[in-house]
Amino acid sequence: MASLGCFLRSGKNAVSVVLRREFSKTPPAAVQVNVRDALNQAMDEELERDERVFLLGEEVAQYDGAYKVSRGLWKKYGDKRIIDTPITEMGFAGIAVGAAFAGLRPICEFMTWNFSMQAIDQVINSAAKTYYMSAGAQPVPIVFRGPNGSSAGVAAQHSQCFAAWYGHCPGLKVVSPWNSEDARGLLKAAIRDDNPVVFLENELMYGVPFDLSEDVMQKDFVIPIGKAKVERRGTHITLVSHSRCVGFCLDAASVLAKEGVECEVVNLRTIRPLDVDTIEASVMKTGHLVTVEGGWPQYGVGAEICARVMEGPAFNYLDAPAVRVTGVDIPMPYAKILEDHSVPQIKDIIFSVKKVLNM
Amino acid sequence: FSWTCLFYTTHFYHTLLNKPEMQNEMETSSSNLSAVLTREQGLQYYRTMQTMRRMELKADQLYKQKIIRGFCHLYDGQEACAMGIEAGINPTDHLITAYRAHGYTFTRGVCVREIMAELTGRRGGVAKGKGGSMHMYAKHFYGGNGIVGAQVPLGAGVALACQYQGNNQVCVALYGDGAANQGQIFESFNMAALWKLPCIFICENNKFGMGTSVERSSASTDYFKRGDYIPGIKVDGMDVLCVREAIKFAADYCRAGKGPIVMELETYRYHGHSMSDPGVSYRSREEIQEVRSKSDPITMLKERMLSNNMASVEEIKEIDVDIRKVIEDAAQFAISDPEPPLDELCNHIFANDLPMEVRGTNPWVKLKSVS
Numbered sequence: 077m078a079s080l081g082c083f084l085r086s087g088k089n090a091v092s093v094v095l096r097r098e099f100s101k102t103p104p105a106a107v108q109v110n111v112r113d114a115l116n117q118a119m120d121e122e123l124e125r126d127e128r129v130f131l132l133g134e135e136v137a138q139y140d141g142a143y144k145v146s147r148g149l150w151k152k153y154g155d156k157r158i159i160d161t162p163i164t165e166m167g168f169a170g171i172a173v174g175a176a177f178a179g180l181r182p183i184c185e186f187m188t189w190n191f192s193m194q195a196i197d198q199v200i201n202s203a204a205k206t207y208y209m210s211a212g213a214q215p216v217p218i219v220f221r222g223p224n225g226s227s228a229g230v231a232a233q234h235s236q237c238f239a240a241w242y243g244h245c246p247g248l249k250v251v252s253p254w255n256s257e258d259a260r261g262l263l264k265a266a267i268r269d270d271n272p273v274v275f276l277e278n279e280l281m282y283g284v285p286f287d288l289s290e291d292v293m294q295k296d297f298v299i300p301i302g303k304a305k306v307e308r309r310g311t312h313i314t315l316v317s318h319s320r321c322v323g324f325c326l327d328a329a330s331v332l333a334k335e336g337v338e339c340e341v342v343n344l345r346t347i348r349p350l351d352v353d354t355i356e357a358s359v360m361k362t363g364h365l366v367t368v369e370g371g372w373p374q375y376g377v378g379a380e381i382c383a384r385v386m387e388g389p390a391f392n393y394l395d396a397p398a399v400r401v402t403g404v405d406i407p408m409p410y411a412k413i414l415e416d417h418s419v420p421q422i423k424d425i426i427f428s429v430k431k432v433l434n435m
Numbered sequence: 436f437s438w439t440c441l442f443y444t445t446h447f448y449h450t451l452l453n454k455p456e457m458q459n460e461m462e463t464s465s466s467n468l469s470a471v472l473t474r475e476q477g478l479q480y481y482r483t484m485q486t487m488r489r490m491e492l493k494a495d496q497l498y499k500q501k502i503i504r505g506f507c508h509l510y511d512g513q514e515a516c517a518m519g520i521e522a523g524i525n526p527t528d529h530l531i532t533a534y535r536a537h538g539y540t541f542t543r544g545v546c547v548r549e550i551m552a553e554l555t556g557r558r559g560g561v562a563k564g565k566g567g568s569m570h571m572y573a574k575h576f577y578g579g580n581g582i583v584g585a586q587v588p589l590g591a592g593v594a595l596a597c598q599y600q601g602n603n604q605v606c607v608a609l610y611g612d613g614a615a616n617q618g619q620i621f622e623s624f625n626m627a628a629l630w631k632l633p634c635i636f637i638c639e640n641n642k643f644g645m646g647t648s649v650e651r652s653s654a655s656t657d658y659f660k661r662g663d664y665i666p667g668i669k670v671d672g673m674d675v676l677c678v679r680e681a682i683k684f685a686a687d688y689c690r691a692g693k694g695p696i697v698m699e700l701e702t703y704r705y706h707g708h709s710m711s712d713p714g715v716s717y718r719s720r721e722e723i724q725e726v727r728s729k730s731d732p733i734t735m736l737k738e739r740m741l742s743n744n745m746a747s748v749e750e751i752k753e754i755d756v757d758i759r760k761v762i763e764d765a766a767q768f769a770i771s772d773p774e775p776p777l778d779e780l781c782n783h784i785f786a787n788d789l790p791m792e793v794r795g796t797n798p799w800v801k802l803k804s805v806s
Contacts, residue, residue: 130599156599162629167588167622174592177577178529178606180599201582202589208783209570211563212806214577215786246784246793270786349791387798 105290112282114256115145118263119183121295123153126181129267132159132172133185133222142187143223143282169195169220173202176218176272183267186222189238189276196241203272204247219266221275224252225319225370226408226419228280235408237371239318242274243347243380249301250347252276254322256286258345261299269301276347278320304351306358310340313364313429316355316381318344321368321420328425337429347377352384359390365398366428370419373402396432401425470676477740480522480675482754484514484733487538489762490547491706494537494554498710502770503554506581507568509706510538515732516639516700517542519678520607524686529597531577531590532609534569535639535704539609543576547761551769559772563779584610584617587636591623594634594695605633605689607682613644615658624695628665633689635682636662637698639672645708646717662697672700673730703730778803 109117123129135142137150137160150158161168165186172184186192192199203216225237243250249271253259259277266273291297307322308329315325322343329339340358344351359365365385367378378400385391385398404418429435491511497503510517517538520530532539540550545561553560553571561571569581577593580586590608597604610620615638627634638658642649649656659667666688670681678700685696703726707714714723740746781793781804793802 159630162622162625164619164622164625166619167591167626170585170588170619171592171595171623171626174531174577174589174594174606175596175599176592177589178593178596180596197582197585198588202580202585207786209562209566210572210578210783211565212783212786213562213572217786249785271788 106287107293108285109256109260109288110283110285111253111256111259111277112143112145114260114286114288115263115277115282116147116149118260119146119267120149120152122264122267123149123157125295126267127157128179128181129183130157130159130175130180131183131185132161132168134161134163134187136160136185141185143279145277145282146185165191165194166198169198170202172218172220173198173216176203176216177206177214181217181267183219183221186220188227188234188279189222189224190234190236192220192222192238199242199248199272199274200245204245206247207271208247215270216272217270219263219269219273219275221263221266222277223279223282224276225278226280226403226415229410229412229415230408231410232407237276237369237403238274239276239347239369239371240376240380242276243350243377245348248272248274248348250274250276251301251345252318252347253345254281254319254343255284256288257292258299258305258343260288260292261297262301262345264296265298265301268298273301276319281320284323299345302346302349302351304345304354305343306340306354307343308339308341310338310362312337312339312362313366313433314340314342314355314358314362315366315368315425315429316342316344316358316378317368318347318377319370321370324420324422324425325368328422328429331422331426332429335435337433337435339429344377350380350384352388355381355385356388356390359385359398360393363393363395364429364432365394366401366425366432367398368401368420368425370403372405373400374405376400376402378402396434399428399432401428470680472676472739472745474740474745476522477736477745478750478754480518481733481736481740481746481751482758483521483542484518484675484736485755486547486758486761487511487514487517487541488733489758490541490550490765491537493762493766494551495706495710497551497555497766497769503568503710504556505567506534507554507710508535508708509710510535510704512705512726512732513639513641513672513702514538515675515678515736516637516672516702518732519672519675520637520682522675522679523682524605524607527575527602528604528686529575529577529590529593529606530609531580531586531593531606533583533586533611533614534579534581535611536569536571536579539576540571540573540579543573545571545573545576547765548768551765552772555769555772556774557769557772558775558779559768564775565779565783584614584619586610587614587617587620588623590636591627591632591634591695594627594632594689595630597633598630603690605635605686607635607637609637609639611644612638612640612642612649612656612658613647613652614638615640615661616653621661624662624665624697627695628662631692631694633692634695635685635689635698636665636695637700639700639702641702641704643704643708643717646712648717657699659697659699662695665695665697667697667699669699670701672702673732673735675732675736782806
């Protein structure tokens with residue numbers, strides 16, 4: 077009898093263990109979402125959540141967005157919340173900032189960040205500095221967003237990266253998502269932030285799909301602005317990057333892994349405020365640093381990272397000088413062969429890593 | 436005393452579109468309008484304008500004593516504009532202007548003490564000493580803006596918010612004759628007209644953009660017509676009643692959802708462009724004297740009230756004495772109040788955020804910033 081009871085008990089345990097194992101084998105509900113749709117869904121959800129949020133920019137309404145990022149929003153929310161503007165960046169950026177002064181929460185789209193130069197005074201002098209100048213009397217809850225950096229074949233006037241320019245200015249938060257999770261979480265965070273946020277997207281990433289877990293698909297999923305993410309753990313060298321180049325770093329890391337070099341890849345996610353702590357912790361572990369960006373080298377994001385590492389505790393852990401991989405210091409050419417050689421490629425990252433590691 | 440008086444304001448010009456869809460047909464007409472001034476209003480306008488005048492003259496003094504530094508753009512001569520506008524709108528309406536902003540800061544509700552202490556950069560200033568002359572803010576008053584013309588799209592944006600929120604409020608967006616040629620102003624006109632924003636665009640034409648007269652800066656000096664498809668009104672900006680009535684008309688127009696309106700206030704500044712400009716290299720002292728003697732807005736109001744038995748000479752003198760005290764007290768405060776504490780340096784970078792660290796002038800200096 078006792079042995080039967082024992083057998084039954086253990087049998088029951090065995091069955092429940094098997095059942096548990098079956099449950100844990102079930103994959104989490106992941107959805108494939110490309111960056112464009114992640115941005116679209118984020119805006120949709122935030123528009124629904126807060127009626128003070130609205131979107132304005134060229135072609136955002138009836139055209140569904142020049143890059144289709146705002147597809148379907150005008151149909152759903154109408155003229156009041158999704159506003160097509162004339163081609164007058166300085167004017168509509170100023171109008172957006174004024175609306176933010178008076179209590180609304182605008183999302184101001186620049187068709188590309190190159191056109192923001194027409195309006196840069198409104199971004200910096202009217203938006204970024206106002207909370208400080210007013211000693212806290214006038215907050216400016218606005219998001220400026222649009223594609224930044226190089227695309228494909230759009231030549232010099234349409235390919236500049238503005239991370240360094242806007243990252244320079246106090247009073248702004250500057251954010252540069254890489255994948256769909258970044259895009260979704262950071263855009264929601266930016267819209268909910270009571271401060272001016274420069275949101276730098278990347279056109280070539282719009283169509284790239286990524287798996288998003290159920291957690292990420294929650295309506296209140298936000299990624300904190302100012303926190304970098306370690307995308308890949310490694311021990312030999314730290315690669316710090318943002319936006320599309322994060323993907324290149326991960327590809328380079330895969331290739332290097334075959335040669336026994338384990339790269340730690342840090343996805344900045346935010347340009348300003350820079351998450352120096354994460355960078356330093358990584359460098360203190362690996363002793364080597366390579367920064368990777370699409371923008372020009374002089375006075376760029378990588379330059380800032382290197383300076384900060386020099387000035388902080390991580391310097392003492394460096395076994396070699398920190399090095400930057402950047403876009404070539406020229407206006408972007410048109411011909412494909414020239415364009416390909418104007419931006420960092422995976423082989424450039426691999427080359428630099430090996431140089432730094434003295435391989 | 437006469438408790439109310441009916442005045443005929445000097446005529447102001449209407450330029451209204453004959454048929455809105457035919458943009459090139461414009462009819463110019465001039466009208467004589469009447470306005471009622473009560474004794475109470477008259478005394479209030481006088482007090483406010485005289486306070487603005489004395490405040491600016493005191494600022495002049497303090498600047499010459501090097502107690503105020505940097506930029507200081509004085510408003511004396513233009514008081515009727517700020518007073519007339521405030522009299523014609525509600526406190527819940529909105530206003531934004533450029534850098535010659537001390538008068539508007541006062542009419543929009545900031546007391547003289549806080550204005551003067553801001554000019555002297557003290558902690559009791561309206562912006563805690565962190566803004567200075569050009570960056571003073573109040574409820575429904577968005578400064579004080581240093582970049583010429585940038586305030587106009589901002590004002591149109593405030594008007595957009597009014598329309599969006601359906602609160603029946605309007606925004607007054609001011610700019611000068613110098614700014615009137617800025618591209619972003621025309622961009623604002625376009626969007627305001629397209630979307631029928633409740634925005635009153637006002638050009639305070641004081642005849643000079645810094646040292647450049649209107650004839651030398653503008654191919655068209657009819658600033659009230661620059662709105663093209665937007666109706667424009669030209670107003671005597673030295674007559675506070677004229678300004679008030681024009682603003683009332685404009686505000687009603689905007690509130691009715693008819694779209695924006697452009698207004699030109701013809702006015703004059705006695706001081707140079709700023710305290711570093713004596714103001715006589717590009718205009719004659721005789722010209723300044725003539726305006727002072729013939730068109731001074733405060734004198735005009737005073738004379739109107741006295742000659743219509745709306746106030747007595749003694750009464751006006753009493754007000755003057757009172758104002759002198761207010762200004763003296765404010766100046767004393769502005770001189771004696773301490774400068775902001777050093778730990779204020781990095782505050783107010785971000786709103787509603789956790790405290791953060793800000794790099795000092797060298798890597799060992801880590802400063803604290805709170806919202």
